[in-house]
Amino acid sequence: MADEVILLGFWSSPFAMRVKIALAEKGVEYEYREENRFDKSPLLLEMNPVKKQIPVLIHNGKPICESTIIVQYIDEVWKNESPLLPSDPHERAQARFWSDFVDTKIYWLGRQVWLSIGEDLEAAKVELIRCFKLLERELGDKPYFGGETFGFVDVSLIPFSNWFYGYEQWGDLSMEAECPKLVDWAHRCRKKESVSQSIPDQQKIYEFLTEIRKKHSSK
């Protein structure tokens, strides 16, 4: 029986990108629908009435919400292809821990660097770099966080590599100088087809985010 898979997303959302990457890794065919953040579709509101947010995966009519939950769902349903989570329970717990770390730290600190100025920006920048260095330590000498193969933490983090250029510009820092291993890792991931076809052009993202930053700081 053919599966019907629909993804509701927004082109610049790192969370939607995670889902696109996971679906591409598994070779799942799906229909992508671009949502307008300021004019949410009836389908989105029906499928995610609690949070009213993208991404939402609709699989044979049933909605799954929250990017890391969707990625785990994809990994469990299409389990014969490119496993994203390890099979060992302790390693799986570690993968979930670091993915949660990306969610609670990288996204929020990055957002502060993106939208603030002065002391707030400085404080966020210092903490963001500290968190990136923790991730570098976790990566160690492995090609991917998942080990020899691309895994759950790689999927969770790689969309934020789109923001590296932005962090450098807004925060006056050099990712290459601060976190060279992470920059290498990002290049390695971006060579993968599942990643390169799922994430937009870095320059386009930077321009889009900078526009919002300008409007935000003029308030």
Added chain:
Amino acid sequence: MADSSKVTLLDSWYSPFGMRVRIALAQKEIEYEYKEENLSDKSPLLLQMNPVKKQIPVLIHRGKPVCESLIIVQYIDEVWNQKSPLLPSDPYQRARARFWADFVDQKIYSLGKQVWLSTGEAQEAAKKELLDTFKLLEGELGQKPYFGGETLGFVDVALIPFYTWFSSFEHCGNFTMVEECPKLVAWAHKCMEKESVSKTLPDLKKVFDFLMDFIKKQKANK
């Protein structure tokens, strides 16, 4: 075969996040060593086992740490998978359970703190959002005895420790849970009929007194 390697839990008696892990361990009838942490004077073991977040709860199994309460509960469910499954076997139902447990994580703690510590309009807004959150949870519970269906599940374990905070919300927010969310109160009482819950949750008055003391100190520091 049940895993019999040593299990240690680093925790604090009043932590709802720690209570989640204790309930899961009790559901699975796992023997473990409990170590009470003083969060103003963290033990070298805690700092070694959770160097990133330096927080409880931390489960130590086969010498290796597992951190973050919901991640620990999933780990427990996966390792001791012969008894009392907490997560459903169906991937879609599992995703739903994870969604609602994550919802509890994102909402209850931060809104609850605002109800405790703010005043005036800010407190009213937080109270309204907290009650809306509880009502959404009631909607998800529906007619089922537990969020997990006929048996205690992942969302029940994630939420029931916050039952120890209900009276503090009522006191600070000037409302009663039984009037606002009768279904949730009934659900909490049903959970308390289970030994794994009633033996884990500390005395409600003890928690209330502790929280009132905490709130007083926090307000005095401002």
